[in-house]
Amino acid sequence: MNLFEEKSSELKNKPLAFRMSPRNLEEYVGQRHLIGEGKLLRRAIDSDRITSLILYGPPGSGKTALARVIANKTKAIFQWLNASTLSIEEIRRNLSFARQRSPRSEKTILFIDEIHRLNRVSQDAFLPDVEEGNVILIGATTENPFFYLTSALVSRSHIFELKPLEDEEVLEILKRALSDKERGLGNLNIDITDEALWHIAKSSEGDARKALSALEVAVFTTKEQDGVIKIDLKTAEESIQRKHIVYDKSGDQHYDTASAFIKSMRGSDPDATVYWLAKMIYGGEDPRFIARRIIIAASEDVGNADPMALVVANSAAQAVEMIGMPEARIILAQAALYVAKAPKSNACYRAIEAAMKDIEHERTLPVPEHLKDAHYSGAKKLGRGEGYKYPHDYGGYVNQQYLPKKKKYYTE
Incomplete structure (x- = not known):
């Protein structure tokens, strides 16, 4: 008998997570x-x-x-x-x-x-x-x-x-524990709803030990009804001490909640901002997805009204990669609330949208001769750069034409 083999009588007294430990690579999940x-x-x-x-x-x-x-x-x-x-x-x-x-x-x-x-x-x-x-x-x-x-x-x-297990992998481990008669719970008459089992798997956040411990608590703290141990969603929530919320990371809840989060930052409502942020985090949203939304809002909705917003948002995204969850939630909250409280301007967004629209639908304007590159041999013979006024020679600003046609894109 090697170090990890146990007599069946001794194995019964071990936690479910220990008993269900894989014996070989074929049993190993993830x-x-x-x-x-x-x-x-x-x-x-x-x-x-x-x-x-x-x-x-x-x-x-x-x-x-x-x-x-x-x-x-x-x-x-x-x-x-x-x-x-x-x-x-x-x-x-x-x-x-x-x-x-x-x-x-x-x-x-x-x-x-x-x-x-x-x-x-x-x-x-x-x-x-x-x-x-x-x-x-x-x-x-x-x-x-x-x-x-x-x-x-x-x-x-x-x-x-090693990476955190996927929700589906944790679910596989839980199902194996329920069916295994030698080491698991297969000898018990357990009726657990799919919703409850999925909640335990998802709420474990990739931690198989946590999931198996929650399942064990649910089974052995639930009274039998007509010889059956019935486990529903409420029991699963109590066992893993995590409330079930409707949040599908690839469905409507994902997009609707992200939309509410962005619009709350744009609308300068810090309380709504942090609420929708908390829902996304609790629902298991990828923190990198959240960080990217904050960066976009910092540029699109704050812009040059407070250029530091983009610096804060970008720094937060880098910090999230370095720190990871759960501590990264604090960093995300700091950046999101900064953006929510910052003065707002979408001038940069409107400017680039208007310019892109003209590029797409109108005839492309040629570069004026005095703005063309004049650093290569023969450029002067072609008249490149002729008449260009170097702004620093005039105290930093000089009146000259930069577009061949009058356009107005940027407005404060």
């Missing part, structure tokens, strides 16, 4: 960019040729589950350690055992959960043995390893970034 057919990590696991690596991703994305798959597959000695309780003495003791096995060609894999919690001294302790191949180090972390791990340790490891 992260196809890493373990799809032909992918590097898939090939390494299948051939039992794992090298030191760091699994980096949000909670519930499958880092620990992937470690269990590797543990079940490998012929190496697999040891599980948690950085939050790991002392430097324990690290040295485990590395000493690994060195003793190495001459006998016995591989040792040390899995360090929450590896970002290790201090620099503890991280450096692994370096010699990782370098010499005495030990294979697998670290799991929710934090960016390039920020939290030493460059020496990062350089000796492959970094694999």
